[in-house]
Amino acid sequence: MKKSVAIDMDHVLADIEQQMIKWYADQYGVLVAKETLKGKAEQEAFPDKEKLRKLLFMPGFFRDTEVIEGAIDAVKKLIEDFEVYIVSAAMEFPQSLGEKKEWLTEHFPFISWKNIVFCGDKSIIDTDFMIDDHMKNLNYCKGRGMLFTASHNANIEYDVRVNNWKEACDYLYQNR
């Protein structure tokens, strides 16, 4: 039987960091340098955390996010050998539900709707692997968690860290 992998969206498939920088600049006229985000929680990394949070509720924010480098080819390969589920904690931002589904249909049309999950917390998700950028999700992971590097988690220690999609695939194929 194929092993199962839960793949997060924000910061793992979708370049939310870049989108935050872009929208923060467009909306508030302040350009935050990517280098300054390293090692800071997302809400602490921008000048005004309330303003940052507002972006996440704005129509369009999630819809035109760029894809993380290597993600499309990696997921296309992984679905041949694993049961791949896209699992996004989207429920906090209701307007994102439709946008995230459209985004997946555009960039990952080869993923069946059967394998997409939008949830609140991820504690009831049971897969052999979970690729995520947040410890709050990995801490409740029932299988093997894999911390996907993002600026905000740069200083966190965790057993299995993958810095990019090549490393993520290498780890999965070595451990399937």
Place this chain on the structure above:
Amino acid sequence: MKKSVAIDMDHVLADIEQQMIKWYADQYGVLVAKETLKGKAEQEAFPDKEKLRKLLFMPGFFRDTEVIEGAIDAVKKLIEDFEVYIVSAAMEFPQSLGEKKEWLTEHFPFISWKNIVFCGDKSIIDTDFMIDDHMKNLNYCKGRGMLFTASHNANIEYDVRVNNWKEACDYLYQNR
């Protein structure tokens, strides 16, 4: 630790059967009697299955569905003693995502967004109990499945059947 319960939406919280009858009559001018649905798969119970399926993609179909009798009080009680998750296989009908979230906010405002899951198949959902009207979901259930009676499943045999929300609560409290 509280035991966890996954609760389906369609036919369990939301009276989709009644909604199908109403919308089929409104859209196509054919009133199907509720009694004739008994023991038939949903797609076979209406005169034209393609027309029925079209309803599920129409804006508004899910939004103003009535609540199943007793569901609100039951869920309000259950969240005191169980970890309750609403788990709906909504991903096949993307326009339903926003509508279902709004519907839950209106009728079940006491359920946190953290406890809502919209998915495709339910095979990666791991809870102690799962209340659902479809065997395709219960067959992959990792915990104790509970078949919630709907016309379409009237002739199916299953270990644990609950005919209404009183029976569902009785079973859960006897087995927690």
